Amino acid sequence: MLAYVGRRLLHAIPILWGVLTVTFALMYVVPGDPARIMMGARADEATVRALRSELGLDDPLPVQYGRFLLRAARADLGRSYSTNRDVVDEILLRVPATAVLGLAAITIAVVLGVLVGVLSAVRPYSAIDQGSMVLALVGISIPVFFLGLVLAWVFGYLLGWLPISGYRTGVGGLPYLVLPAAALAAAPLALIARLTRSCMLEVLREDYVRTARAKGLGERRVVFKHALKNALNPILTAASQSLAAVLAGAFFVEFIFNWPGIGLLAIQSIHTYDFPMIQGTVLFDAAVFIVINIFVDLGYAALDPRLRVG
Numbered sequence: 001m002l003a004y005v006g007r008r009l010l011h012a013i014p015i016l017w018g019v020l021t022v023t024f025a026l027m028y029v030v031p032g033d034p035a036r037i038m039m040g041a042r043a044d045e046a047t048v049r050a051l052r053s054e055l056g057l058d059d060p061l062p063v064q065y066g067r068f069l070l071r072a073a074r075a076d077l078g079r080s081y082s083t084n085r086d087v088v089d090e091i092l093l094r095v096p097a098t099a100v101l102g103l104a105a106i107t108i109a110v111v112l113g114v115l116v117g118v119l120s121a122v123r124p125y126s127a128i129d130q131g132s133m134v135l136a137l138v139g140i141s142i143p144v145f146f147l148g149l150v151l152a153w154v155f156g157y158l159l160g161w162l163p164i165s166g167y168r169t170g171v172g173g174l175p176y177l178v179l180p181a182a183a184l185a186a187a188p189l190a191l192i193a194r195l196t197r198s199c200m201l202e203v204l205r206e207d208y209v210r211t212a213r214a215k216g217l218g219e220r221r222v223v224f225k226h227a228l229k230n231a232l233n234p235i236l237t238a239a240s241q242s243l244a245a246v247l248a249g250a251f252f253v254e255f256i257f258n259w260p261g262i263g264l265l266a267i268q269s270i271h272t273y274d275f276p277m278i279q280g281t282v283l284f285d286a287a288v289f290i291v292i293n294i295f296v297d298l299g300y301a302a303l304d305p306r307l308r309v310g
Contacts, residue, residue: 012290019286023279024068028061072283078276082269087280091262097167098261101254102246104177105184109246110239113189114228117196117235122223124201132193139190144245145252148183152256155179165258180257184249188242195238199231206230240296247285 035052052058056067071077077087116136120129156164156179163176203209204227212222254263262281269277 009294012294015290016287019283020069020072021065023282024065026278026282027275077280077283080269080277081274082272082277087276090265090277091280091284094260094262094265096169097259098250098254098263100177101180101184101259101261102243102250104181105246106188106239106243108181108185109188109192109242112185113192114196114235116189116193118200118223118228120193120197121200121204129197133197136190136193139186140194142186144183144187144249145256147186148180148253148256151179151183167258167260176257180253180259183256184246184253187245187249188239191242192235192238196231196235199234200227203227203231240292243292244289247289 035048035055035057056064059067075088079086080090083090116132120132123129152164155161162178164179166176167173168176200223204223206227209222209227250261251263251266253259254261255267258264262284266278266281268274269281
């Protein structure tokens with residue numbers, strides 16, 4: 001098992017290096033002079049040149065790239081051009097809000113997705129099955145930013161049931177969490193529901209399920225203890241893959257609902273051309289995604305020893 005863990009960590013190194021390279025290139029792909037942006041349009045050219053030299057932007061590109069890699073290895077991503085605060089510290093302040101939103105969204109997606117999928121499989125081709133699968137298709141197809149705007153307009157503006165902006169901790173913050181979590185959970189919920197239905201329909205045709213029914217076991221026990229248990233592997237795979245959609249969608253959802261997480265910080269940084277903060281948020285999300293995938297692979301290896309070979 002330790003050898004397998006070592007291999008997975010080694011595989012993550014080139015991926016992380018690639019992300020570092022791409023984020024470094026952002027400074028040269030995005031138009032605009034960081035020194036000019038920091039000093040403002042009215043600053044004289046001598047002041048801008050002095051700041052550019054202080055930031056090391058006049059150094060050769062390989063020197064800047066090497067310095068960036070060394071700093072990233074020490075978790076030093078520089079200081080924000082906009083606030084002059086440490087990038088890592090600013091990101092860590094936003095982690096709790098994004099974590100709450102992401103966990104709420106993935107919990108809603110998994111719980112409701114599995115329940116809807118099981119209900120559709122138990123009653124195939126019924127009105128409930130057809131209606132839920134149509135809604136699942138809509139959930140997969142509709143962009144998360146559009147769904148977020150629709151939910152905010154209907155339930156926040158027209159009906160006034162829920163707040164459409166802000167963030168609070170504790171139980172008092174639950175009303176603020178409902179709409180952004182629902183918008184973020186829609187696509188993975190739909191995917192998990194459709195996959196659960198497909199897996200359950202296949203498992204319910206197996207001989208051991210018919211045997212369990214012939215023994216007189218209750219339908220609920222047959223479905224949840226025997227059938228669902230054996231259909232969980234692909235469902236768990238889909239749930240882990242949905243984390244990528246949650247991480248990506250959080251950028252739009254946090255901006256729409258003014259949720260003070262890493263996604264909102266990233267979009268605000270893009271608007272102000274705050275390159276160190278942009279690089280930091282991209283790196284953080286990439287690192288989180290890599291770590292999650294490593295843990296998912298380790299979970300599969302623990303359940304199936306054959307995966308540890310090779």
